[in-house]
Structure formats: structure tokens, C-alpha cells
Amino acid sequence: MPLSPLRLRLLVISLLTVSFLGALDHTVVSTSLATIAGELGALNLMSWVVVGYTLASTVLLPVLGKLGDVLGARRIFLGSLVMFLAASLACGFAQDMAWLIAARVLQGMSSAGLQLMSQTIIARVTTQRERPRYLAIIGAAFPIAILVGPVLGGAITDTWGWSWVFWINIPVGAAALGLALVAVPHLEPGPMPRHFDVAGAAVFTAALVALVLAVTWAAERSAGTGTAAALAVSVLGFVAFFFVERRAPEPIVPFRFFANRTIAAGTALSAIIGVGLFSITAYLPTYFQMAYQTTATVSGFVPIATVFGMLISNLLTGWLATRTGRYRIFPIVGTSLGAGGLSVMALLPAGLPLWVPMIVMGVVGMGTGAFMSLIVAVVQGAAPASQTGAITATVNLVRQVGSTVATAIIGGVIGFGVPALLPAGLDASTLTPHLVHGAAPAVQATIAQIYGAVFTPIFLALAATYAVGIVAAVLLPHGRLSDEPVPAQKASETLSA
Helix, strand or coil: CCCCCHHHHHHHHHHHHHCCCHHHHCCCCCHHHHHHHHHHHHHHHHHHHHHHHHHHHHHHHHHHHHHHHHHHHHHHHHHHHHHHHHHHHHHHHHCCHHHHHHHHHHHHHHHHHCCCCHHHHHHHCCCCCCCCHHHHHHHHHHHHHHHHHHHHHHEEEEEHHHHHHHCHHHHHHHHHHHHHHHHHCCCCCCCCCCCCHHHHHHHHHHHHHHHHHHHHHHCCCCCHHHHHHHHHHHHHHHHHHHHHHHHHHHHHHHHHHHHCCCHHHHHHHHHHHHHHHHCCCHHHHHHHHCCCCCCCHHCCCCHHHHHHHHHHHHHHHHHHHHHHHCCCHHHHHHHHHHHHHHHHHHHHHCCCHHHHHHHHHCCCCCCHHHCCHHHHHHHHHHHCCHHHHHHHHHHHHHHHHHHHHHHHHHHHHHHHHHHHCCCCCCCCHHHCHHHCCCCCCHHHHHHHHHHHHHHHHHHHHHHHHHHHHHHHHHHCCCCCCCCCCCCCCCCCCCCCC
């Protein structure tokens, strides 16, 4: 349904604000964790403040996507925003770690609704041609949150206390809620399903929880029978989920749509973003502190350059795709830049001036941003309008699962590879950047070589992932984004030729 220019601007402002709040809570807590764990006295549970949030937001994606199609995106969006504000309030009042983790799970569940319904609402009120520009604006929330979140979280914790890391959401979110009540239109929901896919939702939740537990325990190098059992449950669960969805009359993940080449290739490209880039950014500072002997502050410049390149490219390609109607060239160029940049990272000798890897990773970020939001718009345009929420959830789901699994695998490779190569007399459990920087030059050179040897195959593997993305991008059908409005309950199965 078309909106007036003023109402569309108000809608975009509202969606951008709440998307930023949801994305910010992924990053703002990181610099507060040590303080929170110390005051609540549960250092062993600290990681679950982040894991609980991420797991809940991932698990709920397909369920909320289906509910958005059935009940209407506006209802799910407003309900998620109210729940997010209530959960933020509860987080700040937490008296122990169990309370905080439970509140963070609620925050993650509601964050999934904010992220997903923002993209779904844009898809329902814009043409295919307009959509990339607006999705790029809303998609900018994530890289901005990566840039400002850790700094903002540290400043708030030092100035007002860690509770305000969560309470700061209340006034901003309340203002966004007031704006959303006015700006978000009433969208006609799809037909009520005869049977909601309860079995599919339950099996998927169990399989994903088991997967996250397995990769989390493996990354913490506490692999054992528990890790193996969780992995086995996960594999069996996803196999069962596939067969349940094939038989379900109203599946939460519409596998039948993958017969459409646009949807199949676009979903693969979305997964590659999670696997190829989002998984490595958390480890880049450690790599540069150890291999390039930089301080913690300086090492942060490389991920900042990566995210900044992603932000600029995301906005630019969204504008260009809307202006020209062309979309296929951007993922082809983007995946090529990602594959080339990560291959160069594997070949760079340690000790070069830091601006060299900053430029290289900035190029990788630009390549990723070239199709990060655009591919969501392309896939949405290839699915029926009545399934917009479900297909948008699927695209986001593969990206988050890919990022979670690849992050754990990379952590495991580093955790195994570095201790295995360390010379006698150096203990990996006590090896800190401060200790290395104060060691003899020969020791520093040895550590740099070790980290280079461990990270080289990681960069090459991620470059290969982007190379697969080039194939997926080439397989996207030729076409142009349509200027025709998308009816409430009718959309073409493919993009206009």
C-alpha cells in the first residue's frame, strides 16, 4: 500500500530507530560484561548474557516471520517494541545473573521481531524499485551499532552504572513507539492458516539450541560427551525439521520457494555474509595485537575500517539499485571484492604498517555492504506478498546461524592452533598482548609468526566462502526491480524480466 512522502519518512525514522536499538543491544553490553559479572558475582555465567540474547533472537525469527504474515506485521512490530522496552527495564533492575539472563532472553526475542518486521513492513509499503534504498537505510543500523556500541557501553557504565546500558533504551524506545503508532500503517494480514506449524517451531528450536550449546562449549574448549551429545541432537533435529516442514501445510520455513533460483541464490548470499565476514570481525583485534604488536585501542581500527566500508557501500548500492533498477551486478562485484580482500589478508606478512590491512579489510567491508541489504529486497520481490515475513525471516536466519557456527569454528581453530605451535616455556592460557609486547624481540617475532600461521588458513577459508558467493551471485537471474506497487495479497513469483 502506498504512503504519502511525509508518512513514509516518519515510518523510516521510526523503523531505523528501533532497528538501531535492537542492533545496539548486540554490541553495547560487551564493554559492561566484566562490571556486570563482578557486581552480580557470577563470572562463570557472563557469556550467557550475550549468548542468551543471540540465541533467542535467532530461534524466534521463523516463528515471528510466520506470525507477521498471519496476524499482520504492525501487530508483531508494536508488540515486540513494547516487550523490548519492558525487558530493558527488567535488565537494569536485575539482582542476580539468572534474572539478567532471563531478561536478556526476552530482549533477544523482541529484538528479532523489531529487526524482522522492520524489513517486512518496508517490503509491504514500497515497490521493488524503491525497496533497496529504504532497506539500506534501515540496514545501516547494524554497522553503526558495531561502531558506537562498545564505546557507548563503556562510557555509560563508567558514568552512570551498568543498569543504564539497558535503561537508556526506555526514553528512545518510547519516543519511537509513539512515532510508530502514527507512522506504521495497518497492513492487511494474510489468510489465517488452518494449522500453525507448532511441530516445526518446536523441532527447530530444540535443534538450534542444541547447535548453539555445542559450538559454544567447543569454542570454550570444554568439548566432551556433552558437546558431542548436543551436536548429535542438533543434527538429528535439523534432519527431522526438514521432513516436518516438507509435510506441514503451513511451514514456518517455506522450503518449496527454494525452487525459485532468485530465492535460492539470494539466501546463499545472505549465509555467506554471516560465515565470511561477521564471523571474523571479533577476532581481528586479537590478531593485530599479537601479530602486529599493536595496543588494544589501535587494533580496533581494522574492524572499524571494515564496518565503515560496509556502511558506505550498503547505502551507496541501495541508492544505485533504486535509481537504476539493476541489482545483479552488485553481489557479483561485492563477493569478488570479499574473496580478493581476504586472499590478500592471507598473504600479508605480519609487521606491515597498520594502514595496509585497514585498507584491505575496508575493501572486504565494502564488498559485503554492496549486497548486505540489497539481497533481502531481491529475495522479498521473488516471493508472494502473503509470505513476505516468512521469506524475510529465512534470509536473516541463515545469516545469523552461519555467523554463530563460523564464529565458534574460528574460535576453536585459534584455541587449538596457537597452543599447539607455542614453543616450550610459553603457556597459551596466560599469553596476553601485554605480556607479548614486553617480551624479547625474538619471542615477539615467534608469536607473530604463530598467529600468522594460524590465521592464514582462516582467511583463505573465508576467501573460498566468498568465491562460492561469486557463483551464487552469477546464478541470480537477469532482471530489473519493478516499479509496480505490490498488492496486499498478490505478488509475482519472480522479479520482472
